[in-house]
Amino acid sequence: MALLDTVVMRGLSIQGALSPEDKAVLLGLELNPRHMSASEVLWQESAVADLFCVVKEGWAYSYRNLKNGSKQILKFYLPGDIVGIRDFGFTRRLSSASMINKGVIYPFSYQQLFELFGRSNLAVGIMATAMRQQALLSERLIYLGKYSAHEQLAHFLYEIYLRLKRIGDVEDNSFLMPLTQELISDALGMSPVHVSRTFSMLREEGLVIRDRQHVKLPDPEALARLVEFNDSYIDELLPPTFSELLRARL
Amino acid sequence: MALLDTVVMRGLSIQGALSPEDKAVLLGLELNPRHMSASEVLWQESAVADLFCVVKEGWAYSYRNLKNGSKQILKFYLPGDIVGIRDFGFTRRLSSASMINKGVIYPFSYQQLFELFGRSNLAVGIMATAMRQQALLSERLIYLGKYSAHEQLAHFLYEIYLRLKRIGDVEDNSFLMPLTQELISDALGMSPVHVSRTFSMLREEGLVIRDRQHVKLPDPEALARLVEFNDSYIDELLPPTFSELLRARL
DNA sequence: CACTATCTATAACCTATGTTACGTTAGCAA
């Protein structure tokens, strides 16, 4: 089964809509199959991200190793799925990826994807932005899976803090957060009562001071340590290679 | 603050790398600000998806209303964030979106984004595929938040079943799943023991028959009913408008 | 100013799920 018929385009019903250049790219991919053994690692977290993989045969999965020794699996990949496109827009991998059983994959460089975008750097930027925003969801997923309410809420508040700081809406470690405890509970998947309880705990620990919408984090770094916050997915600039490539095309 | 300096491109350091066409698009957006009141709905789940919004002022959030009466919030959007790009590649919205407080947003049509992609329909396809795969993560997030282990595992198995069926790896409602209970527990964020317990429950209910890697779902529809599975994000073809647009450009 | 709705805090009790432990089975190698 050729990539053209199956993988990226399967179900998208645009096989007939590919330009000759697009077809050439797809056919080129099939020249480079990589045979993988069971449990073989595709890449480790924080390795340089420069390609994604189309799974031809076998199952794979992406995961994050956590400080408490466990790991959170983000996704299982079946034949036809694309592994690693979540990192498009980042310099380094946000999660590791491994095969489960043996299989075959086709690597596809970000550079190749880049070229497909033609002249519009805006399109690249939007795609990268979309992937970055989705990265926030993945982080939330990790927290929902393996951490206590205490750590989840701390993580949530620190994320909001960082995002607001990025747009200049934090002053003296304080910010305005127009959320009720009920909204927060709906976001974190816990009961409103427990959100209140957990806020009380954080207050007693001196980590969070809150009066209705006014929130202050007296020691943001302490919070960050508590939750091993990986801020690369919020703060990081576009990968240097992106900037070069983008400018070079004008 | 102009969009050019801030929103999509903020932190991406590609302001200087935009083509004149890109800049024209961005400037055009600012001509159409939409003023929103507190709690105003941007769109409802399963409405037709044809645009995304850049948040200029105020907070917004996306959420899914669940059958048990609660709702799961997927994400809070702060100024500068893009709401609704997760649905790019789908005909209908996968989640609702509302303002939290009052604010201003800039709508941006999928059509406009489409045009940015230039001649490469492959690039469009890849982006759409990426968003669709991310949609799976969002669904998982929803399940982690609000449902019991029983429902989560049922949902997980049904998702695998549908994905395998799509690629022709299901026969007589049976398939091969090379996952240990430990891997499943790492994916669902529950203990391996509880995965085993839950499998036992599903077996007793006659919903899942499993012997090691061999899994059979005697009545997939019963499973689907149990978990109110929204299969649009797995099975759906590219939106009809996509196909038209893609072909028209060749 | 008082009235009301909304939000928040805390307590008491209950349940789903985690933890620890141990025994069974399947597969594989010597």
Place this chain on the structure above:
DNA sequence: TTGCTAACGTAACATAGGTTATAGATAGTG
């Protein structure tokens, strides 16, 4: 065959977090 190991099933107990209830605080409104 025997033994070894990884995966699985199940029981007993512990606990984080859900549920229900009540009361205090706050902001908005006439």
